[in-house]
């Protein structure tokens with residue numbers, strides 16, 4: 001459909017008013033429009049997220065007192081496994097790229113869609129198939145997998161729970177991720193608007209680009225590895241099982257060769273969102289554009305080489321430990337470059353303290369805490385002490401949830417008016433930010449102390465001396481969930497009753513703000529020609545100079 | 549627009565005689581046999597190197613002959629090269645563990 005054929009009525013409701021081949025739900029699940037696909041991901045991902053949050057809260061309830069509180073040990077085992085699998089593969093890996101990448105990438109680079117729209121739809125179908133398979137495995141005889149989201153051998157080969165469906169779910173989800181990555185790389189290379197050179201791309205696009213490369217290059221490795229575990233379960237091949245002459249440490253290498261870069265699949269787009277939001281609310285050009293762009297690529301590259309820092313206690317060679325510890329320390333350099341550049345962007349800016357920026361400020365602090373505790377874990381001696389304790393659980397929740405999760409909350413509050421054409425109420429949004437930040441830190445800060453004192457992860461019971469910290473953490477989980485509920489209710493209410501949003505409510509300078517909210521079906525009536533960088537706030541920046 | 553481009557590309561046929569495919573297939577079988585028979589010999593440190601070398605030769609054959617990589621644009625060969633180099637880096641790093649046990 002060309003722009004000229006879009007009726008005036010359809011235009012006011014943007015792409016929502018489009019009359020496609022199908023109507024109703026089929027107009028969504030068979031649509032190849034990148035915006036619809038992005039929203040499909042948003043809805044499905046939100047469902048999985050809420051379910052996994054419920055599991056998390058139930059686990060925290062169990063940990064309220066030593067001994068059995070509300071569930072059997074085996075239930076706890078399956079809960080942390082499902083919670084981990086869903087949070088990782090169904091929420092945080094697809095979270096920013098599949099939802100916001102899909103919706104915004106073409107808008108940000110001045111294109112009408114992604115390069116392969118049908119492949120894009122296939123990615124979502126694979127995603128939903130994998131997600132449902134993971135859910136179905138819970139109800140099959142044998143019960144849900146209880147291996148932890150890491151599927152470590154030899155236990156994953158021997159347990160009688162439904163490991164195979166869970167493995168295949170992860171396998172299918174991997175394909176979805178690869179196809180999205182491939183699509184984004186091609187789109188970014190081939191479909192940028194005229195005049196948008198590489199260094200005029202918004203930084204979120206740079207981060208999606210770096211992420212996409214990891215998705216394409218690293219994901220196949222987990223696919224093959226999970227297949228090998230399946231083969232081993234079926235035929236007893238003996239690749240990983242020591243009883244059959246296999247090598248369980250090899251499994252850990254292969255697993256983390258993907259799963260550590262996957263951590264960067266999760267965080268890089270979050271860093272990109274921060275770089276997008278900060279200049280808009282500081283009314284200032286981003287500080288050190290090229291440094292931020294290249295640090296995304298450096299994080300993607302270096303981050304792919306540090307995987308064995310998850311394995312310092314398995315009996316690796318000392319050379320291996322030295323090399324991987326060193327590489328781990330090196331990744332902190334590009335990460336720190338970003339943090340310093342963000343702070344420098346805020347410095348002397350004309351800061352507008354609105355909801356998206358509030359979430360990004362929490363993000364910066366929490367991501368830094370996650371990063372620093374990561375460095376502690378990367379130091380060999382400390383690692384031996386806190387390996388497999390709550391210290392690790394605290395660390396990765398700070399990075400993934402305090403970092404990426406909060407970046408996602410920021411992204412939804414930043415782009416909500418564009419995506420839905422409605423504005424949410426600020427008061428409840430600020431309240432949800434306060435509660436989420438307070439609850440988050442109350443929940444996970446005690447984990448560091450618990451871990452340092454020796455509380456092991458994945459245990460349903462504990463010694464009485466740990467109880468006070470556990471109680472604080474559990475109360476934190478209630479505050480956090482209250483914040484999340486208020487956020488969701490506020491956004492849903494805005495969907496129904498919100499005031500119509502302006503095309504550019506925040507004064508952003510990137511291309512998505514030049515089209516109406518919500519955007520029309522093919523985004524741009526005429527493809528824009530780009531003549532400046534993405535964060536040209538010179539009109540504000542000149543003001544202080546005039547005063548002086 | 550993109551569909552046309554892809555269609556055009558797949559229409560350019562390359563004339564590879566069937567005999568060549570069969571020949572390469574026998575070559576692959578022979579290399580597999582070689583891997584299996586070498587597995588029975590005590591080669592010590594060389595065992596992995598020989599196995600990986602043979603596997604690399606086999607993949608190169610499959611990529612170039614059966615998957616037509618040698619007829620493709622430079623950009624596709626670059627992509628394949630990037631993937632290959634990544635794999636080599638992963639292997640080398642893994643052997644910082646295995647080689648120094």
Ligand code: HEM
Nearest residue numbers: 056057059060080084087092148149400401457458459477
């Ligand atoms: C309200 C939100 C959340 C709560 C209450 C929560 C709570 C928990 C708890 C209690 C555990 C198990 C600790 C143990 O016994 O070892 C856990 C594990 C885990 N959580 Fe969360 N969590 C939440 C959100 C998240 C988010 C947003 C992510 C990822 C983005 C995440 C990823 C994980 C992972 C990967 C594990 C490890 C699972 C395993 O050991 O296999 N969680 N979480």
